[in-house]
Amino acid sequence: MSQEYRTRSRSRSFSDQAATQEEERPFVNLNMNVNMRPKNQVEVQIGLVGDAQVGKTSLMVKYVQNVFDEEYTQTLGVNFLKRKVSVRSTDIVFSLMDLGGQREFINMLPIASLGSSAIIFLFDLTRAETLSSIKEWFRQAHGLNDTAIPILVGTKYDLFVDLDPDYQEQMSRTSMEYAQVMDAPLIFCSTAKSINVQKIFKVALAKIFSLTLTIQEINEVGDPLLIYKTLGTAKRDQDKTDNIKNSNTNVTTESRRKSPTYTQ
Amino acid sequence: MQFTPLNKNGSIKRQREATLVEQRPLKKCSPTPSEIDAANDAIESDSRHFKIASPIRDVLKKCSAIRHCRSKKREDQLRANGKSHCESYPVGTSFPVTPESSPLRRKRGSAYWDSKRIQSTGRLAISSPTSTENAENQSLSQDFADLSLTLSGSIGKRIDFSNRASRTHEIFQIKEILANILRFVSLDSDVPHEKSCSRRRPLSYKHALLIYKDEKKARQAWHECTESTTSNSELKREGKEDSLLYNCLFVNRLWHSVTLGVLLKKVYFKHPQHYSKFIDKYSGDCNQIVSRPSIFVLHKFHKLLQNDLDKMATILAPDNISWLELYICPNVIPPFSWISRLKSLERLIMPGSKVINDNFLFEISANASKLKILDLRACDNITDAGVIAIALKCPQLQSCNLGRHRNGTNITSVSVIALAEHTQIETLGVAGCEITDAGIWELAQQRGKHIKRLSLNNCSLLTNHSIPTLFAFNYFPNLSVLEIRNLAHISDLRHLAQFKLWKNSRKIPILIEGCERITKLLHDEEAKIKRMRLVMAMHDMNYWINKVEE
Numbered sequence: 001m002s003q004e005y006r007t008r009s010r011s012r013s014f015s016d017q018a019a020t021q022e023e024e025r026p027f028v029n030l031n032m033n034v035n036m037r038p039k040n041q042v043e044v045q046i047g048l049v050g051d052a053q054v055g056k057t058s059l060m061v062k063y064v065q066n067v068f069d070e071e072y073t074q075t076l077g078v079n080f081l082k083r084k085v086s087v088r089s090t091d092i093v094f095s096l097m098d099l100g101g102q103r104e105f106i107n108m109l110p111i112a113s114l115g116s117s118a119i120i121f122l123f124d125l126t127r128a129e130t131l132s133s134i135k136e137w138f139r140q141a142h143g144l145n146d147t148a149i150p151i152l153v154g155t156k157y158d159l160f161v162d163l164d165p166d167y168q169e170q171m172s173r174t175s176m177e178y179a180q181v182m183d184a185p186l187i188f189c190s191t192a193k194s195i196n197v198q199k200i201f202k203v204a205l206a207k208i209f210s211l212t213l214t215i216q217e218i219n220e221v222g223d224p225l226l227i228y229k230t231l232g233t234a235k236r237d238q239d240k241t242d243n244i245k246n247s248n249t250n251v252t253t254e255s256r257r258k259s260p261t262y263t264q
Numbered sequence: 265m266q267f268t269p270l271n272k273n274g275s276i277k278r279q280r281e282a283t284l285v286e287q288r289p290l291k292k293c294s295p296t297p298s299e300i301d302a303a304n305d306a307i308e309s310d311s312r313h314f315k316i317a318s319p320i321r322d323v324l325k326k327c328s329a330i331r332h333c334r335s336k337k338r339e340d341q342l343r344a345n346g347k348s349h350c351e352s353y354p355v356g357t358s359f360p361v362t363p364e365s366s367p368l369r370r371k372r373g374s375a376y377w378d379s380k381r382i383q384s385t386g387r388l389a390i391s392s393p394t395s396t397e398n399a400e401n402q403s404l405s406q407d408f409a410d411l412s413l414t415l416s417g418s419i420g421k422r423i424d425f426s427n428r429a430s431r432t433h434e435i436f437q438i439k440e441i442l443a444n445i446l447r448f449v450s451l452d453s454d455v456p457h458e459k460s461c462s463r464r465r466p467l468s469y470k471h472a473l474l475i476y477k478d479e480k481k482a483r484q485a486w487h488e489c490t491e492s493t494t495s496n497s498e499l500k501r502e503g504k505e506d507s508l509l510y511n512c513l514f515v516n517r518l519w520h521s522v523t524l525g526v527l528l529k530k531v532y533f534k535h536p537q538h539y540s541k542f543i544d545k546y547s548g549d550c551n552q553i554v555s556r557p558s559i560f561v562l563h564k565f566h567k568l569l570q571n572d573l574d575k576m577a578t579i580l581a582p583d584n585i586s587w588l589e590l591y592i593c594p595n596v597i598p599p600f601s602w603i604s605r606l607k608s609l610e611r612l613i614m615p616g617s618k619v620i621n622d623n624f625l626f627e628i629s630a631n632a633s634k635l636k637i638l639d640l641r642a643c644d645n646i647t648d649a650g651v652i653a654i655a656l657k658c659p660q661l662q663s664c665n666l667g668r669h670r671n672g673t674n675i676t677s678v679s680v681i682a683l684a685e686h687t688q689i690e691t692l693g694v695a696g697c698e699i700t701d702a703g704i705w706e707l708a709q710q711r712g713k714h715i716k717r718l719s720l721n722n723c724s725l726l727t728n729h730s731i732p733t734l735f736a737f738n739y740f741p742n743l744s745v746l747e748i749r750n751l752a753h754i755s756d757l758r759h760l761a762q763f764k765l766w767k768n769s770r771k772i773p774i775l776i777e778g779c780e781r782i783t784k785l786l787h788d789e790e791a792k793i794k795r796m797r798l799v800m801a802m803h804d805m806n807y808w809i810n811k812v813e814e
């Protein structure tokens with residue numbers, strides 16, 4: 001079923017092309033004469049969901065290609081991009097699945113949620129109604145995949161800071177409550193001004209593999225919130241073993257996917 | 265406003281279509297499988313129920329396809345000329361333009377359709393420059409006439425054949441074409457060969473379990489190897505393939521002579537009675553050479569005597585033989601008169617021969633300078649001396665197998681070093697020989713990069729100082745099969761495990777065959793490396809998430 005969704009979305013979304021081209025590149029990162037020790041490769045899939053125009057595509061494109069576009073292009077179906085981060089002897093590959101926020105694409109939610117180790121729920125800090133929609137997004141995505149780590153992200157922080165302080169206060173408090181209920185780390189970000197963008201994915205990785213993150217939390221109302229220490233962990237104890245087990249299969253030199261991932 | 269006329273047109277068109285379809289069966293554009301079969305049946309009966317090989321069937325298909333295209337083109341022309349009712353079709357409609365002359369139409373068989381069609385297409389037929397419409401009831405052979413292979417009447421002397429055979433299409437009476445067809449048929453028929461297995465059989469159930477890591481698979485594999493090797497069904501199948509060309513001998517005189525020519529290019533036998541029949545038939549012909557084959561293969565002639573094999577020398581000339589194989593024919597060597605004339609020899613396969621010795625290799629090496637593949641498994645009498653002769657005189661040698669269970673002392677590192685220094689060796693089998701670490705080191709240094717397969721089973725002198733150490737330095741980067749069963753002194757599998765994982769990560773197949781002990785050690789090392797890498801990955805990720813960026 002999801003296969004069918006995928007093909008439908010493929011034909012529609014623009015950045016899919018970029019992704020396939022990427023996959024077709026030859027695999028050249030191993031210099032066999034120097035050292036036959038291959039790099040470890042860790043692959044994590046992360047889904048991005050939330051209402052239309054909250055900035056899901058912008059965030060993904062910013063993270064993968066480090067560009068920001070003022071103009072809005074509606075996402076039709078699902079976008080897919082990969083980013084590889086090379087750290088010492090390990091390649092961390094993020095596969096990001098961005099689901100169009102229009103209601104009509106809700107039937108493709110399985111593509112973004114199934115197989116994802118974390119699901120990022122995005123809302124627009126300047127539009128309160130996008131936060132209340134999170135309830136429904138969470139209900140549906142969680143229903144499909146309850147082992148994925150939820151992460152709650154408020155976008156367009158750059159516009160948010162110019163708004164009425166009371167609104168800001170109200171918004172911050174409500175989103176904290178949401179985060180509590182969802183047991184999801186909460187992060188306010190700005191794709192336009194590059195605030196907290198990298199941290200979203202570091203928090204995701206830390207939560208997925210139960211790593212200890214030491215970045216300073218930010219919990220002053222009005223600041224770009226970054227609250228993660230006590231969130232996204234309650235359920236973790238029960239899932240911890242699962243994740244370690246999964247990571248065992250993920251963290252191998254044989255990549256699970258049929259196509260090789262990025263090379264530097 | 266713009267859409268209405270289009271729609272109207274469409275509906276008009278559809279109406280027309282409907283009536284036309286009634287007049288002429290136009291629904292299908294391409295022959296259905298059953299129709300092709302029917303066509304084949306026709307041919308088959310034409311040629312005296314001779315079984316048609318698949319290549320011929322392909323030719324058939326192609327013919328009908330070509331014809332199909334042509335008639336389509338013609339119809340297009342007609343439409344452009346406006347000479348028939350076709351012109352009324354709107355251009356670019358999806359109307360299924362089945363060609364009038366399509367060979368498949370005739371197969372519909374119904375007289376009703378035939379008469380209808382002839383009526384309705386009368387006009388078309390007259391205006392068509394290449395029309396053959398009026399000869400709708402011709403046999404299939406006329407379809408082939410489009411290929412313009414027939415020089416009317418000059419070929420195909422029908423008197424030669426019985427009534428039925430006279431209906432055989434002319435192309436089957438043209439020697440050159442027939443030879444081509446039969447050559448394709450002969451490609452299908454396999455020269456008998458040793459069944460190649462993807463990997464060696466496990467030595468025990470436990471071993472199978474180690475290899476397959478899955479109880480079900482392991483049990484099946486172990487079961488298979490306790491069963492007997494040859495299953496009846498396979499033998500039957502082989503027999504069938506064989507008879508394909510053989511049958512062609514009996515179609516008619518032309519077929520016989522052409523088929524014989526093709527058959528005699530590759531001479532191979534696996535049934536002693538076929539062999540003796542062949543000898544009987546041709547050795548009588550006042551010692552005349554009948555063929556210069558490129559392949560000569562005898563498969564498992566356990567009882568063959570030298571005398572019988574020597575008779576072959578009076579029938580076949582060896583000058584073109586590039587592949588000479590006496591597979592498990594323990595008591596014979598190639599006829600003496602052949603040896604000095606094996607200039608084209610590239611592949612000499614003689615496993616299990618009890619009679620060949622170094623002298624034989626001296627003779628061979630003096631003549632067969634193009635030798636590439638040499639298989640002397642279980643030829644116990646061969647020693648270093650013979651191998652050195654080969655190494656010195658056959659510089660193109662790529663593959664050499666000297667593996668054995670007896671007389672292992674006859675082959676030492678001397679052979680390995682000679683081969684490494686003087687040949688293009690890529691595949692080396694020295695199972696059960698007295699190879700030392702020094703020999704393997706020499707091989708690694710001379711040929712390491714080129715070595716693809718290495719069989720070292722039961723080489724009891726090898727220690728951790730050769731294979732394991734060499735792999736640490738990646739001396740054999742292109743190795744894809746390594747056999748290291750029963751090497752009692754090898755215990756350090758770390759680097760082999762690393763090599764294997766490295767290959768896996770690059771999706772390059774690698775097979776390391778060990779005995780139970782070695783396989784287990786290898787697995788343990790692999791697991792250890794994987795664990796270590798996991799820990800490392802966690803470390804790296806931890807480092808990254810806490811690194812200050814932005």
Ligand SMILES: Nc1nc2c(ncn2[C@@H]2O[C@H](COP(=O)(O)OP(=O)(O)OP(=O)(O)O)[C@@H](O)[C@H]2O)c(=O)[nH]1
Pocket residue numbers: 050051052053054055056057058059069070071072073074075076099100101102155156157158159189190191192193
């Ligand atoms: N100022 C500002 N604008 C942003 C930010 N993030 C996104 N935008 C703008 O918001 C609009 C919508 O962004 P998209 O990323 O296309 O929204 P989306 O969630 O992918 O929308 P759908 O594909 O319809 O679901 C675009 O015009 C972006 O330029 C931000 O952090 N700050």
Ligand SMILES: [Mg+2]
Pocket residue numbers: 056057058073074075098099100101
């Ligand atoms: Mg989008």
